[in-house]
Amino acid sequence: MSEEINELPENIKNAYPLHLLVWFSQYEDLKNKLIAGIEPEDLEKRDCRGRTPLMLAVTLGQLETAKLLMEFGALVNTENRESWTVVQEAVSTGDPELLQSVLEWRDYQRYSSRVGGVPELLQKLKEAPDFYVEMKWEFTSWVPLVSRMCPSDTYKVYKQGSNVRIDTTLLGFDQNSWHRGNTSFIFQGQSDQAKIMEVDHETKQVFVEQMKMINTSDIQVLQPNSQSVTARLTAPITTTYLDTDKISFERNKSGIWGWRQDKNETVNNYVCKVFGASNVELVTKTRCEHLSEDDKNKYRSSKTPLQSFLGIAEHEERTPTPSEEYVHSGNPCHISAAEYFNADVDLGTRDIGRPKEITTKIQKFKATLWLSEDTLLVCLNKLCPLSTSWLFLVLILPS
Numbered sequence: 001m002s003e004e005i006n007e008l009p010e011n012i013k014n015a016y017p018l019h020l021l022v023w024f025s026q027y028e029d030l031k032n033k034l035i036a037g038i039e040p041e042d043l044e045k046r047d048c049r050g051r052t053p054l055m056l057a058v059t060l061g062q063l064e065t066a067k068l069l070m071e072f073g074a075l076v077n078t079e080n081r082e083s084w085t086v087v088q089e090a091v092s093t094g095d096p097e098l099l100q101s102v103l104e105w106r107d108y109q110r111y112s113s114r115v116g117g118v119p120e121l122l123q124k125l126k127e128a129p130d131f132y133v134e135m136k137w138e139f140t141s142w143v144p145l146v147s148r149m150c151p152s153d154t155y156k157v158y159k160q161g162s163n164v165r166i167d168t169t170l171l172g173f174d175q176n177s178w179h180r181g182n183t184s185f186i187f188q189g190q191s192d193q194a195k196i197m198e199v200d201h202e203t204k205q206v207f208v209e210q211m212k213m214i215n216t217s218d219i220q221v222l223q224p225n226s227q228s229v230t231a232r233l234t235a236p237i238t239t240t241y242l243d244t245d246k247i248s249f250e251r252n253k254s255g256i257w258g259w260r261q262d263k264n265e266t267v268n269n270y271v272c273k274v275f276g277a278s279n280v281e282l283v284t285k286t287r288c289e290h291l292s293e294d295d296k297n298k299y300r301s302s303k304t305p306l307q308s309f310l311g312i313a314e315h316e317e318r319t320p321t322p323s324e325e326y327v328h329s330g331n332p333c334h335i336s337a338a339e340y341f342n343a344d345v346d347l348g349t350r351d352i353g354r355p356k357e358i359t360t361k362i363q364k365f366k367a368t369l370w371l372s373e374d375t376l377l378v379c380l381n382k383l384c385p386l387s388t389s390w391l392f393l394v395l396i397l398p399s
Contacts, residue, residue, distance in 0.1 A: 004337065012341045018042065018053040022065055023337050030065065034072045043074050048343035050081030058086050058102065059353040060330035061093045067101055076106040083285070088237045092354050094290045096229050103229070107222040115211045122189040125162045133157050162189030234295050237287040243362075246279040252368070265370060272370035282363045289357040 005013060005020050013020065018038070021030040044052050051059065054074040057066040070076060076086050084092075090102040138152030153170035164187040171179045182201040187194060198207040252274040254263040263274040288296050333350040340352070 008338060008341070012338070016045070016047050016341055018045070019047050019051075019056055019341070020337065022053050022057045022060070022062065022069075023340070025062060025065065027065055027068065031068055034068065038072075040073070043069070043072070044078070047341060049340065052078055054078070055080050055086055055089060056352075058089045058093070058098065061095060061098065061353075062330070063095065063098045063101065066098065070101070070105040076102060076109055083239050083241050084237070084287075085239075088239065088287075089353065091232050091237050092287060092290050092356075094233060094354070096226075096233060099232060100224055100229050103224045104222055107224070111222065118189070118194045118211055122162050122194065125159070125164065125189060128159065130160045131157075132159070163187065233290065234292075236291065236299050238284065240282065240284045243281040243283050246281065247277055248279055249275050249277050249369075252276050267370050267372070270372040270374060272372045275369045275371060277367040277369060280365050280367050282365070284361040284363075286359045286361075287356055288359070289354050 004024050005026075008020070018030065018033070020026075021033065046052055047056065052074065054066060054069045054076070055078060057069060079085050080089070087099070087102055087106060090099040093099070133156075135155040135157065136153075138150065151170060153168060156167040158165040166185045166187075168183055168185070169180050171181045171183060184197075184199040184201065186197040186199065188197070194211045196209045196211060198209075200206075252263040253260040255261055265272055265274055286299075288299055291299065331352050332355065333352070335347065335350055335352060339345045339347065
């Protein structure tokens with residue numbers, strides 16, 4: 001173990017053994033420790049800044065260390081304290097080889113998780129009665145122009161035996177527009193194997209995927225092509241989440257002043273209590289520190305005046321860069337291990353990784369909830385086949 005690690009306080013060395021080996025680039029020591037065996041919870045432990053060992057390695061731009069951790073099962077689909085994923089942090093480094101490796105292992109872990117659950121899902125399908133169900137969802141707005149932009153879709157689910165078909169028209173979202181089409185996902189189960197078909201009715205194309213386990217030695221089949229890696233490196237990084245810290249709920253009232261009472265309404269023959277939710281914030285953060293000036297200009301020109309009309313508050317924050325010409329060194333602010341791993345030390349605007357250029361958009365709105373105490377009891381018997389269909393929605397619809 002390096003002298004730098006030995007100089008740290010005992011509480012830090014005991015709390016973050018893997019993190020410290022990553023921090024000081026002790027590749028061989030880390031490899032020996034992983035080979036000797038380690039508990040999964042230790043491999044996914046977060047440091048006081050909210051990073052797992054893998055997240056730390058990627059943020060520092062350590063390609064070989066990140067590969068080693070992923071080979072020993074470190075989860076790629078994790079987020080740090082700011083809701084950025086390992087893939088997004090890999091994009092931020094601007095290293096195509098690191099990004100390609102992270103994407104490769106992420107897809108492998110996703111695929112293994114999906115395939116591993118096939119036998120259990122097939123058994124649930126056989127036990128569930130055949131059915132057809134429509135799942136409709138929509139967002140609405142009282143503003144006429146905005147209401148036309150709100151997404152909506154109806155999932156049509158057909159189940160017969162161990163086969164499931166799901167029809168959908170909403171395919172995704174890009175910038176300020178929704179992409180629609182006419183697509184069916186067909187799941188065919190046979191014994192302990194399964195096949196998924198994606199049918200594009202507009203182009204009359206069918207994509208078939210045979211769901212079977214693959215070994216880590218064959219992971220190259222999931223390697224992303226250079227075009228997809230380049231596309232990520234030349235596009236902004238975006239994360240969207242609902243900020244629940246400030247949300248408050250209260251019962252809506254009805255009646256005139258002095259005789260007001262809690263409001264109840266009947267929805268589909270169920271008596272519901274009406275609640276109002278305020279301070280609901282939809283936060284969208286966009287990072288572009290990895291982009292060239294040309295790519296940044298393209299991103300800025302893609303913004304529309306509609307964002308201001310929708311009442312979206314926007315501000316930019318830029319972490320100061322120690323030098324005008326920045327080369328990704330992993331730790332440009334020269335933060336010491338004693339500072340980083342000490343929760344009592346306030347780093348201020350300093351951080352590891354490439355200095356961030358973040359644009360934050362906040363959309364505030366209010367929501368109304370109709371809650372019934374009787375709905376679940378009445379519909380309990382109907383939920384079993386629906387829960388099975390939701391499992392397949394999660395399994396086969398694109399994320």
